[in-house]
Amino acid sequence: MDQPLLSVRNLTVKFGEFKAIDGLSFDLYPGKTLAVVGESGSGKSVTALSIMRLVELGTRAKVAEGEVLLRRDDGSTIDLLKQSERAMRSIRGNDISMVFQEPLTSLNPVYTTGDQVIETIRQHRKTTRRDAAKRALEMFEKVRIPRPDKVMQDYPHQLSGGMRQRVMIAMALSCDPRLLIADEPTTALDVTIQAQMLGLMKSLQQETGAAVMLITHDMGVVAEVADDMVVMRNSKFVESGSVYDIFEKPGAAYTRALLASVPRLGSMKGKTEPERFDLVDREGM
Amino acid sequence: MTTLRDTTTLADTRERPPIERYQGLRMFMANKAAVLGAILLGVILIISYILPLFITTDKLAYVASRHTPPLTEGGPILGTDYLGRDVALIVMHGGSTTLEVAGFAALLIIFVGATIGAFAGYYGGMVDRVLMKVTEFFQVLPGLLFALVVVALFGASTATIVIAIGIVSWPPIARQTRSEFMKQKGLEYVKAAKAIGASNARIILRTILPNTFPILIVQSTLTMGAAILFEAGLAFLGLGDPNNLSWGYYVGLNRQYFLTNWWAVSIPGFMVFLTVLSLSLIGDGLQDAINPKLRGR
Numbered sequence: 201m202d203q204p205l206l207s208v209r210n211l212t213v214k215f216g217e218f219k220a221i222d223g224l225s226f227d228l229y230p231g232k233t234l235a236v237v238g239e240s241g242s243g244k245s246v247t248a249l250s251i252m253r254l255v256e257l258g259t260r261a262k263v264a265e266g267e268v269l270l271r272r273d274d275g276s277t278i279d280l281l282k283q284s285e286r287a288m289r290s291i292r293g294n295d296i297s298m299v300f301q302e303p304l305t306s307l308n309p310v311y312t313t314g315d316q317v318i319e320t321i322r323q324h325r326k327t328t329r330r331d332a333a334k335r336a337l338e339m340f341e342k343v344r345i346p347r348p349d350k351v352m353q354d355y356p357h358q359l360s361g362g363m364r365q366r367v368m369i370a371m372a373l374s375c376d377p378r379l380l381i382a383d384e385p386t387t388a389l390d391v392t393i394q395a396q397m398l399g400l401m402k403s404l405q406q407e408t409g410a411a412v413m414l415i416t417h418d419m420g421v422v423a424e425v426a427d428d429m430v431v432m433r434n435s436k437f438v439e440s441g442s443v444y445d446i447f448e449k450p451g452a453a454y455t456r457a458l459l460a461s462v463p464r465l466g467s468m469k470g471k472t473e474p475e476r477f478d479l480v481d482r483e484g485m
Numbered sequence: 486m487t488t489l490r491d492t493t494t495l496a497d498t499r500e501r502p503p504i505e506r507y508q509g510l511r512m513f514m515a516n517k518a519a520v521l522g523a524i525l526l527g528v529i530l531i532i533s534y535i536l537p538l539f540i541t542t543d544k545l546a547y548v549a550s551r552h553t554p555p556l557t558e559g560g561p562i563l564g565t566d567y568l569g570r571d572v573a574l575i576v577m578h579g580g581s582t583t584l585e586v587a588g589f590a591a592l593l594i595i596f597v598g599a600t601i602g603a604f605a606g607y608y609g610g611m612v613d614r615v616l617m618k619v620t621e622f623f624q625v626l627p628g629l630l631f632a633l634v635v636v637a638l639f640g641a642s643t644a645t646i647v648i649a650i651g652i653v654s655w656p657p658i659a660r661q662t663r664s665e666f667m668k669q670k671g672l673e674y675v676k677a678a679k680a681i682g683a684s685n686a687r688i689i690l691r692t693i694l695p696n697t698f699p700i701l702i703v704q705s706t707l708t709m710g711a712a713i714l715f716e717a718g719l720a721f722l723g724l725g726d727p728n729n730l731s732w733g734y735y736v737g738l739n740r741q742y743f744l745t746n747w748w749a750v751s752i753p754g755f756m757v758f759l760t761v762l763s764l765s766l767i768g769d770g771l772q773d774a775i776n777p778k779l780r781g782r
Contacts, residue, residue: 252680254676254679254680257676257679289682289683289684290682291682292679292680292681292682293680293681293682294682297680297681298677298680298681300673300676300677300680301673302673305672305673305674306673306674306676306677307674307677308674308678308692308695308696309674309696310695310696310698311695319691320681320682323681323682323683323687324682368677371681372681
């Protein structure tokens with residue numbers, strides 16, 4: 201197997217005394233999609249923000265210990281937690297990009313979408329505005345935005361949620377990052393758009409070869425797009441492995457409970473009205 | 486996922502209705518009071534800046550006997566003051582002084598207030614605490630008194646008056662900018678800008694600041710009105726630039742003759758009133774145009 205692109209080792213993040221992440225370790229391989237799964241508050245988003253070194257922004261959070269090792273193009277590894285803020289700025293957007301949960305609020309309302317993507321490109325690449333605009337247009341086409349030249353001149357409020365999320369993805373991928381972190385990218389979208397976005401991310405991944413770290417609580421999404429998965433609960437690592445293995449033979453009781461929370465096709469056959477799910481027995485997990 | 490391209494292009498091929506480019510202007514025009522304010526300010530600007538270009542006579546020359554009332558046969562239209570000077574001419578020339586002092590003061594107030602507010606709001610923590618203590622210090626100073634001291638110490642030139650007004654008036658702007666920055670910095674688009682590798686300076690100047698413009702623009706019209714009143718107050722107390730008679734200064738000069746010569750006091754005073762009124766009407770209109778939530782109140 202390849203060397204991992206990103207290795208998280210024993211990551212611990214504290215909010216005061218409370219441990220939001222407690223000794224988390226996992227590996228992410230180039231070109232693969234890793235799903236980080238868990239219920240709300242299990243530490244998934246904090247994990248993503250810690251990798252980006254954004255977790256300490258405006259909160260009391262502190263990365264207490266651990267390593268986040270990123271493999272560079274030349275094969276050497278750097279610990280993101282030890283980089284200066286200046287070095288991190290050149291890594292963010294360039295090596296690692298992030299797409300957020302709320303496409304409605306993650307674009308700046310006062311600039312056109314095109315301007316925002318162009319500015320992003322120009323922050324990392326020394327190019328003229330004209331070349332950056334050309335590149336932005338390419339990216340808009342790549343994320344299958346219809347009439348990209350028109351949409352580039354639109355302000356975010358003129359676009360639908362799905363379109364805005366496409367713009368976000370175009371922006372995130374505009375500097376060819378090797379890792380894309382997607383923090384519940386489909387949660388705020390309706391189901392038909394969700395399917396489109398997942399398909400889009402999957403085909404973009406094949407085109408660009410970027411690794412994707414997908415944060416989600418939706419088992420359907422995991423089964424659809426992920427290669428490997430990490431299960432988290434209450435700030436702690438539960439288990440990890442390939443999606444195929446875990447769906448087949450979940451090792452931990454909690455993973456079984458998570459999987460059981462998704463209705464199975466046909467389980468409601470013959471019933472005339474909806475029923476409650478069986479409550480999962482959490483004792484002993 | 487082979488049909489991906491088809492489904493995605495289907496979703497958005499319908500033409501959207503054309504967007505309203507001039508919606509803001511329309512909202513402003515819908516506010517009759519604001520339009521009145523804009524017209525009023527336009528007239529005041531013409532009187533202060535265009536008309537003087539066509540009048541070559543010395544504004545300080547003796548034109549008719551002292552205390553000639555307005556509309557007297559053979560006298561100037563708005564009468565004369567206690568030295569027999571033409572009130573209309575002096576008031577006309579005084580407008581530019583008043584407007585310039587107030588305009589520069591408002592610029593200074595917005596610049597200082599927005600800068601300090603932006604730093605305090607964005608960085609928070611220790612930076613915020615120190616800057617807010619400084620702001621509070623300036624806020625509890627008795628404004629007019631402090632400005633009087635500054636002008637008395639450094640001489641009554643246009644520059645010192647502008648600085649004096651600026652020093653005592655920036656705290657409210659700083660607080661407003663700070664609260665706006667605190668609100669905006671928690672929003673997802675700021676986090677997204679950060680995640681894309683933007684520096685702090687870039688986020689302050691290019692990401693958040695343009696989002697505070699709606700508030701700053703409205704505030705700047707109101708600040709300008711306040712600065713005009715402030716300048717008039719200082720000048721009335723004799724701390725204006727004696728080489729450039731502003732409206733307030735002229736009111737002050739004539740105040741001891743008020744019982745016999747009401748017009749030389751009232752006319753420049755009325756001009757101050759009209760200017761401040763027009764600015765605050767415009768401010769209201771801008772608020773309507775910029776902040777949709779307040780519309781139709």
